[in-house]
Amino acid sequence: MRIVVVGGGPAGIRAVEQLVRAGVTPIWIEEGPDGGGRITQRPPPGFTRDHAALYGADAGRARRLHATLDAMKPRTDWRPDTLVWNIRPQDKVLHTLTNGAAQGEVAYDALILCTGAMDRVLPLPGWTLPGVTTLGGAQVALKSQGVGIGANPVLIGTGPLLWLTALQYAKAGAKPAAVLDTTDFLTKARFGAGMLWNLPTLLRGMGLFAQLKLRGVKLHEDITPLAIEGVDGVTAVHWRDAAWKEHVTPCDAVGMGWGLKPEAQLADLAGVPFDYDATQQNWVPRKDVAGRAPVAGVYLAGDGAGIGGVEVAELAGARAALAALGDAHLPSDMALTQHLDGRLRTERRFRKALEQAFPYPAKLAARMEDSTSVCRCEVITAGELRAAAAADAPEVNRAKAFSRVGMGRCQGRLCGTPAAAVLAKALSVEVPEVGRLRGQPPVKPVPLQQVG
Amino acid sequence: MKKALVIGGGLHGLSTALHLARTPGWQVTLLERRHVGRHSSGVNAGGVRRLGRALPEIALSVIAAEMWQNITALVGDDCGFRATGQVKVAESTADMAKNEARVAQVRALGWSHEEVVDQVEVRRLLPAVSRHVVGAIVTRDDGSADPMRTVMAFRRAAEQAGVTIVEGVAVTGLEATAEGTIRVDTDQGPYEAERVANCAGAWAPDLAALTGETIPCGTKASMMIVTERLPPFVDPTVGATARALSFKQTAAGTVVIGGGHQGRNDKAAETSTVLFGSLAHAARIAAEIFPCVAQARIVRSWTGTEARPPDDMPVIGESRTLPGLFHSFGFSGHGFQLSPAAGAAVAELMARGATNLPVAPFTQDRFTVPA
Numbered sequence: 001m002r003i004v005v006v007g008g009g010p011a012g013i014r015a016v017e018q019l020v021r022a023g024v025t026p027i028w029i030e031e032g033p034d035g036g037g038r039i040t041q042r043p044p045p046g047f048t049r050d051h052a053a054l055y056g057a058d059a060g061r062a063r064r065l066h067a068t069l070d071a072m073k074p075r076t077d078w079r080p081d082t083l084v085w086n087i088r089p090q091d092k093v094l095h096t097l098t099n100g101a102a103q104g105e106v107a108y109d110a111l112i113l114c115t116g117a118m119d120r121v122l123p124l125p126g127w128t129l130p131g132v133t134t135l136g137g138a139q140v141a142l143k144s145q146g147v148g149i150g151a152n153p154v155l156i157g158t159g160p161l162l163w164l165t166a167l168q169y170a171k172a173g174a175k176p177a178a179v180l181d182t183t184d185f186l187t188k189a190r191f192g193a194g195m196l197w198n199l200p201t202l203l204r205g206m207g208l209f210a211q212l213k214l215r216g217v218k219l220h221e222d223i224t225p226l227a228i229e230g231v232d233g234v235t236a237v238h239w240r241d242a243a244w245k246e247h248v249t250p251c252d253a254v255g256m257g258w259g260l261k262p263e264a265q266l267a268d269l270a271g272v273p274f275d276y277d278a279t280q281q282n283w284v285p286r287k288d289v290a291g292r293a294p295v296a297g298v299y300l301a302g303d304g305a306g307i308g309g310v311e312v313a314e315l316a317g318a319r320a321a322l323a324a325l326g327d328a329h330l331p332s333d334m335a336l337t338q339h340l341d342g343r344l345r346t347e348r349r350f351r352k353a354l355e356q357a358f359p360y361p362a363k364l365a366a367r368m369e370d371s372t373s374v375c376r377c378e379v380i381t382a383g384e385l386r387a388a389a390a391a392d393a394p395e396v397n398r399a400k401a402f403s404r405v406g407m408g409r410c411q412g413r414l415c416g417t418p419a420a421a422v423l424a425k426a427l428s429v430e431v432p433e434v435g436r437l438r439g440q441p442p443v444k445p446v447p448l449q450q451v452g
Numbered sequence: 453m454k455k456a457l458v459i460g461g462g463l464h465g466l467s468t469a470l471h472l473a474r475t476p477g478w479q480v481t482l483l484e485r486r487h488v489g490r491h492s493s494g495v496n497a498g499g500v501r502r503l504g505r506a507l508p509e510i511a512l513s514v515i516a517a518e519m520w521q522n523i524t525a526l527v528g529d530d531c532g533f534r535a536t537g538q539v540k541v542a543e544s545t546a547d548m549a550k551n552e553a554r555v556a557q558v559r560a561l562g563w564s565h566e567e568v569v570d571q572v573e574v575r576r577l578l579p580a581v582s583r584h585v586v587g588a589i590v591t592r593d594d595g596s597a598d599p600m601r602t603v604m605a606f607r608r609a610a611e612q613a614g615v616t617i618v619e620g621v622a623v624t625g626l627e628a629t630a631e632g633t634i635r636v637d638t639d640q641g642p643y644e645a646e647r648v649a650n651c652a653g654a655w656a657p658d659l660a661a662l663t664g665e666t667i668p669c670g671t672k673a674s675m676m677i678v679t680e681r682l683p684p685f686v687d688p689t690v691g692a693t694a695r696a697l698s699f700k701q702t703a704a705g706t707v708v709i710g711g712g713h714q715g716r717n718d719k720a721a722e723t724s725t726v727l728f729g730s731l732a733h734a735a736r737i738a739a740e741i742f743p744c745v746a747q748a749r750i751v752r753s754w755t756g757t758e759a760r761p762p763d764d765m766p767v768i769g770e771s772r773t774l775p776g777l778f779h780s781f782g783f784s785g786h787g788f789q790l791s792p793a794a795g796a797a798v799a800e801l802m803a804r805g806a807t808n809l810p811v812a813p814f815t816q817d818r819f820t821v822p823a
């Protein structure tokens with residue numbers, strides 16, 4: 001039985017753990033040099049800050065995950081620095097690229113995809129300037145290299161990651177010039193109640209808020225970002241407060257992010273159908289509660305299967321592995337399965353509230369000025385996209401064919417969400433009606449010399 | 453008004469419908485199963501090429517080239533057409549000899565668009581070309597256009613000429629009526645017309661088979677890859693004499709590489725998938741001819757499907773089993789360039805039963821009647 005796990009984050013670690021427990025030796029593939037995933041991203045060897053400094057309140061989790069990660073490596077066929085860039089589902093074969101140079105093919109009987117998520121962005125005038133990055137990018141810079149994106153960054157967006165990043169920067173010695181949250185207090189308060197399902201996490205969120213205040217970081221809610229100013233780098237952010245007063249905040253960098261979006265291109269290439277999740281405002285690959293995709297032999301877990309956060313990622317990773325084992329008539333822990341199912345149900349309710357409390361500002365995206373570039377790879381403006389809509393592009397794939405939006409190196413991973421919002425508004429339809437960009441291999445750029 | 457139906461909203465269907473609607477007395481409806489440009493016509497490499505055509509195709513291709521030079525007059529948009537030239541490089545003296553023989557043959561037939569050039573000239577045309585390239589055949593006023601833009605321009609022109617385009621309707625049957633017309637069954641009810649064009653691309657031979665006519669035909673699933681943007685280094689579209697390659701840098705800077713390398717096709721599902729094994733081959737050839745792309749990274753790949761008769765030439769002609777039905781398919785990976793002229797020919801065949809345009813070599817009889 002060849003089981004392949006893609007992704008060495010929390011979901012992948014917990015999936016592999018269950019497989020090894022059942023006596024299976026999976027092939028375990030991770031794009032990065034080490035496992036840990038996003039939230040518990042590991043610094044390179046020789047890096048000295050300890051877990052507490054790096055991961056704050058998540059230090060305990062990070063320690064546990066890293067211990068399992070290290071214990072599992074020798075008991076699996078662990079392949080770091082290896083990108084899975086294509087799937088041939090008919091043949092059950094993955095295409096891999098190791099160290100950016102060595103090409104490989106990996107055959108599987110069962111495939112567990114734990115590919116994580118990436119930030120969603122809201123394009124603004126100036127967002128393509130050097131010095132502007134995603135919140136995730138800002139965090140990764142801090143966690144894996146110990147350098148921030150700037151000494152006085154402005155952080156814009158919404159969601160727990162916004163506050164968390166701000167606090168991590170404050171603790172690392174930077175002084176965030178401002179934290180600009182596009183969500184108003186009422187929305188957060190209204191749906192915050194739903195988060196009582198998970199009191200500890202809710203309290204942590206509130207704790208974050210308090211700590212930021214304590215450190216004198218300026219927090220503004222219900223803001224509208226207007227533009228990022230600068231020539232060769234960032235010098236200021238223009239924004240409008242809830243009372244429509246305009247502000248200019250000087251800064252040396254910008255981190256921005258509005259929640260997360262599943263990195264589900266591999267599921268797409270595997271032939272898994274997608275559904276629109278209106279709460280998450282994301283297209284999500286279809287799966288059952290255990291993580292089974294409707295494509296035989298394909299299992300999905302973690303943020304790549306729909307945003308659930310780290311707790312869900314760990315639970316769902318283990319659950320998907322148990323499903324794969326059970327389907328292959330290998331020993332699987334029934335009691336654990338039941339326990340996981342119960343926990344996952346509770347977490348889902350919490351998550352729903354969380355997403356509602358921090359919505360993607362699709363309205364702001366839809367109102368973007370004609371001159372703002374939506375697609376930074378191909379430099380396509382909102383105006384060009386609207387022209388495509390006028391030229392009869394009732395869905396995103398045709399808008400892509402007409403305007404080139406999403407054709408560049410990111411393959412629409414970044415611009416897909418705002419482009420859909422712009423297009424839907426231009427066509428006066430709801431966002432799900434304009435569909436989803438179909439995935440095309442490679443999922444990330446691959447050197448020409450190395451295909452095949 | 454006489455009624456005509458065109459099946460298939462690719463460029464050949466659109467072009468046929470456009471020309472027929474501009475013929476007095478015809479009312480044209482086009483039926484497309486998905487949406488206009490969904491298959492080959494929307495995803496091809498946009499090469500507008502006479503260079504290297506099979507001899508029986510040259511005459512039609514030359515007429516098409518003239519239409520491309522004036523494409524705005526035909527459809528009201530320039531379709532992104534740029535006459536940047538097509539170059540087919542020679543990598544050995546054997547290639548050069550082959551090229552000289554080829555051009556002599558083309559010239560003997562009275563055509564002058566193909567020209568042999570030496571190493572000095574090929575380096576002038578393609579400064580980034582590998583030093584081992586010894587010469588080339590060029591057609592200086594060939595070029596390329598933007599496929600999706602072309603599809604939309606043809607669509608708009610057809611609609612302005614009075615064509616009714618219906619998307620999301622699949623033809624499921626064809627039958628002669630007692631009145632001498634053709635009944636066209638679809639998944640949304642029947643249509644009836646005096647003339648019908650079968651421009652259903654990869655699926656056209658299946659429609660012919662529904663009328664009891666077997667036309668030998670395989671399918672092609674040509675693949676393309678695209679690199680990240682690179683600084684501009686090549687204007688013309690480039691091919692090779694002895695190896696399968698088509699290579700073009702777009703205005704955006706990306707390099708589009710193809711050349712007929714085949715992916716996997718699933719006709720029933722209307723999908724085709726990239727097979728990277730054979731694309732690797734294309735990538736290798738590209739990097740050997742343009743060393744500057746060796747380090748480039750691929751960002752995207754795709755395939756498109758179309759019909760391919762055994763001799764790689766289209767089938768254009770009236771059905772032998774259902775009079776009034778006209779086939780136009782099987783362009784075998786090079787029908788983009790032919791579409792303005794082929795559509796004009798098919799429209800004439802439908803309206804008058806004859807055409808002066810040079811499509812006689814393409815009847816399906818070539819597979820059944822011994823030469």
Ligand SMILES: Cc1cc2nc3c(=O)[nH]c(=O)nc-3n(C[C@H](O)[C@H](O)[C@H](O)COP(=O)(O)OP(=O)(O)OC[C@H]3O[C@@H](n4cnc5c(N)ncnc54)[C@H](O)[C@@H]3O)c2cc1C
Binds near residue numbers: 030031082135
């Ligand atoms: C940048 C970023 C920062 C985040 N920070 C926090 C935080 O501080 N706190 C918090 O609660 N949540 C955070 N999240 C959310 C958090 O990522 C998840 O809740 C949790 O990490 C999900 O675990 P996972 O295993 O599903 O995915 P991840 O942790 O993202 O792990 C996925 C792994 O799969 C690998 N991978 C993906 N595609 C391929 C491929 N094609 N080939 C090979 N390997 C591949 C990736 O390299 C990665 O290591 C963050 C998310 C992002 C994107």
Ligand SMILES: Cc1cc2nc3c(=O)[nH]c(=O)nc-3n(C[C@H](O)[C@H](O)[C@H](O)COP(=O)(O)OP(=O)(O)OC[C@H]3O[C@@H](n4cnc5c(N)ncnc54)[C@H](O)[C@@H]3O)c2cc1C
Binds near residue numbers: 487488497674757789
């Ligand atoms: C990757 C690739 C690169 C290419 N590069 C070039 C190039 O550089 N230069 C060049 O000259 N040519 C090129 N070609 C070839 C060119 O694209 C085709 O020859 C041309 O587009 C064929 O057009 P068509 O209208 O016959 O077929 P299509 O565009 O495939 O249209 C057929 C249409 O019929 C519809 N249809 C099918 N069945 C039914 C039914 N039962 N009912 C209703 N509708 C139906 C389909 O949905 C489809 O839209 C390339 C092709 C590919 C795939």
